[in-house]
Amino acid sequence: MNARLPSPLQQLTDPLLERAGVTLRLKRDDLIHPDVPGNKWRKLLPNLRAAHAAGHRRLLTFGGAYSHHLTATAAAARAAGLASVGLVRGDELADRPRNPALAAAERDGMELVFLSRADYRGTLEALDAPATRHRLAQRFGPAHVVPEGGSNALAARGSAATVAELAAQTAPNGLDERDVLCCPVGSGGTLAGIAAALPPGARALGVAVLRGGQGYLESRVNALHRAGWSGATFPRWEIDHDHHGGGYGRIPPELAALTDRFERDHGIRLERRYVAKTLACLHHRARRGDFPPGTRLTLVVTGPPSASD
Ligand SMILES: *Cc1c(COP(=O)(O)O)cnc(C)c1O
Numbered sequence: 001m002n003a004r005l006p007s008p009l010q011q012l013t014d015p016l017l018e019r020a021g022v023t024l025r026l027k028r029d030d031l032i033h034p035d036v037p038g039n040k041w042r043k044l045l046p047n048l049r050a051a052h053a054a055g056h057r058r059l060l061t062f063g064g065a066y067s068h069h070l071t072a073t074a075a076a077a078r079a080a081g082l083a084s085v086g087l088v089r090g091d092e093l094a095d096r097p098r099n100p101a102l103a104a105a106e107r108d109g110m111e112l113v114f115l116s117r118a119d120y121r122g123t124l125e126a127l128d129a130p131a132t133r134h135r136l137a138q139r140f141g142p143a144h145v146v147p148e149g150g151s152n153a154l155a156a157r158g159s160a161a162t163v164a165e166l167a168a169q170t171a172p173n174g175l176d177e178r179d180v181l182c183c184p185v186g187s188g189g190t191l192a193g194i195a196a197a198l199p200p201g202a203r204a205l206g207v208a209v210l211r212g213g214q215g216y217l218e219s220r221v222n223a224l225h226r227a228g229w230s231g232a233t234f235p236r237w238e239i240d241h242d243h244h245g246g247g248y249g250r251i252p253p254e255l256a257a258l259t260d261r262f263e264r265d266h267g268i269r270l271e272r273r274y275v276a277k278t279l280a281c282l283h284h285r286a287r288r289g290d291f292p293p294g295t296r297l298t299l300v301v302t303g304p305p306s307a308s309d
Pocket residue numbers: 038039068069149151184185186187188189190191271274275302303304
C-alpha cells in the first residue's frame with residue numbers, strides 16, 4: 001500500500017487560541033492514503049504484516065453498521081491481496097439495502113455476516129477464548145482476527161509512529177513539556193499508541209466521541225499499553241469526556257458552527273464525528289485557561305471528511 005509518509009505537519013494561525021497564548025498545528029494523518037485513511041492505515045498496517053507472517057489469507061473483524069473500521073479493513077485487505085470477513089452488529093440489517101459504509105466494504109470484496117446483537121456481543125466478549133477462535137475458524141476459515149474498532153496491541157504500536165514522525169519533523173527542538181498531542185478516542189488504539197511514544201515531558205489528550213465511556217476507555221488504553229509494551233504503564237495522558245456532543249455521530253449546532261468557521265478560516269474540510277469534536281475540546285479548554293501560555297497543541301487529524309460532512 002503506497003502511503004504518504006511522513007504525513008504533513010501544518011502550522012495554523014488561530015486568533016482565538018493565540019489570545020490564550022497557545023499555538024496549534026495539524027498532523028495531517030488524513031492524507032496518508034486515499035482508501036485506508038488516517039489512523040486506520042496506521043492501525044491496520046501492522047495487522048496486515050502479522051497476517052502475512054502467520055500465513056493467513058484472510059482478515060476477520062467486527063463493526064457496527066456505520067463503522068469506518070469495516071470499510072477501511074476491506075480496502076486494506078484488498079490492497080494487500082487478502083480476503084476479508086466483516087461481522088456486523090445487528091441481524092435486522094441483513095435484508096436491508098446497504099448503507100454507504102457497508103456498500104463500500106462489499107465493493108472491496110468483504111464478506112458481510114450479520115449477527116444478532118447478543119451473538120455479536122458474546123463473540124466479542126470471548127474473542128480470545130480458544131473455543132471462540134475455533135468456532136470462527138471452522139465457519140470462516142483460518143484468519144487473522146482484528147477486534148472491533150481495530151484496536152489491538154499491533155494497532156496501538158502502529159499509531160505510535162505518528163509521534164516519531166512529529167518528533168523528526170520538529171527537530172532539532174523536538175517535543176517537550178510545552179507539547180500536548182491531541183486526538184479523538186473511539187476504541188482507544190490511537191491514543192494508546194500516541195501516549196506510549198511521547199518523549200519526556202510531553203502530554204497526550206484524547207477526546208472521547210462516545211458518551212458514557214468514562215473508566216471503560218481508560219482501562220482499554222491501559223490494557224493496550226500492557227499488551228503492546230510488555231506490561232508498561234504510561235502516566236502523561238488523559239481522556240476528556242465532556243465533548244462528545246451527545247454521543248457518537250451527534251453533531252450539535254454549536255459544533256457545526258465552530259467547524260464551519262474553522263473550515264472557512266483555514267480552507268481545510270474537517271471530519272465531524274471525531275476530528276471536529278477534538279478541535280472543539282481544544283478551543284473550549286483554551287478559552288477556559290486550561291493550557292499554560294506557551295503550550296503547543298498538535299491535533300492529529302485522524303481521518304478525512306466523509307461525503308456527509
Ligand atoms: C476510527 C476513527 C477514530 C477512532 O480511533 P480509535 O483508535 O478507535 O480510538 C478516530 N478518528 C477517525 C477519523 C476515525 O475514523
